[in-house]
Amino acid sequence: MNVQKAALLIVLGVISVIGFIYISFDRKEIVNSREDLENLEIVQEWNLPKILDEVSGIALLDKDRVAAVQDEDGIIFIYNLKDSKIEKQIEFGDEGDYEGIALAGSTAYVLRSDGNIFEVLNFNEENRQTREIETEIKGEYNFEGLCFDKKNNRLLIAAKEKAKGNYK
Incomplete structure (x- = not known):
């Protein structure tokens, strides 16, 4: 060889x-x-009311309550896990395609699929204020998720699909 x-x-x-x-x-x-x-192992599950069939974002308020947004209405729902009922509905915007919610103290942030973020100051109080924040990457992606990074004091958003250049 x-x-x-x-x-x-x-x-x-x-x-x-x-x-x-x-x-x-x-x-x-x-x-x-x-x-x-x-x-x-699923240790507990909840049957949500019909209005929350399209829940697209959930954030933990405390051990018994969550804040949730659904896909169509500009409303934050405060849902009591212990009592299995909606405690409160907080309007923050018009109808839209809302995809995520994150809480930072008394401020709620809600993500719309086009990338705009709604900041709701004192969201659980009567004197709340809402402003819409247009992000620089608006329209390039289809956004799907939002969370608050407490350690770095920032919001993180997740895209559902690729944009130009196969970049996510």
């Missing part, structure tokens, strides 16, 4: 071993993910 054939066989062997290792680890990760999902 000449030297070139031997070198080719060695290279092919190394590539095969690397491929086998990669596939083995990749499959193990998938199996672990499936096992994790199978081991999940």
Whole structure:
């Protein structure tokens, strides 16, 4: 056997071993993910009222209550998990495609799918004030999620689909 054939066989062997290792680890990760999902236990569930069928954002207020927005109305719903009922409805905007809610103290932020954010100061009080904030990336994405990063004092938004340049 000449030297070139031997070198080719060695290279092919190394590539095969690397491929086998990669596939083995990749499959193990998938199996672990499936096992994790199978081991999940639902400890409690709530049947929401009809008006909340299209809930698209939820934020925890305290151990018994959540703030929620649904996909169509400019309303923050305060839902009591213990009593399984809506305690309060807080209007903040017109009809729209609302996708997420985040709370930072007494301020609620609501994300609309076009990227605009509604800031509702003192959202749980009668003297609340609302302003619409137009983001610089408005219209380029279809936004789907919002959360408050308390450590860095910032809002994080998530896009549902790719925009120009396959960038998310």
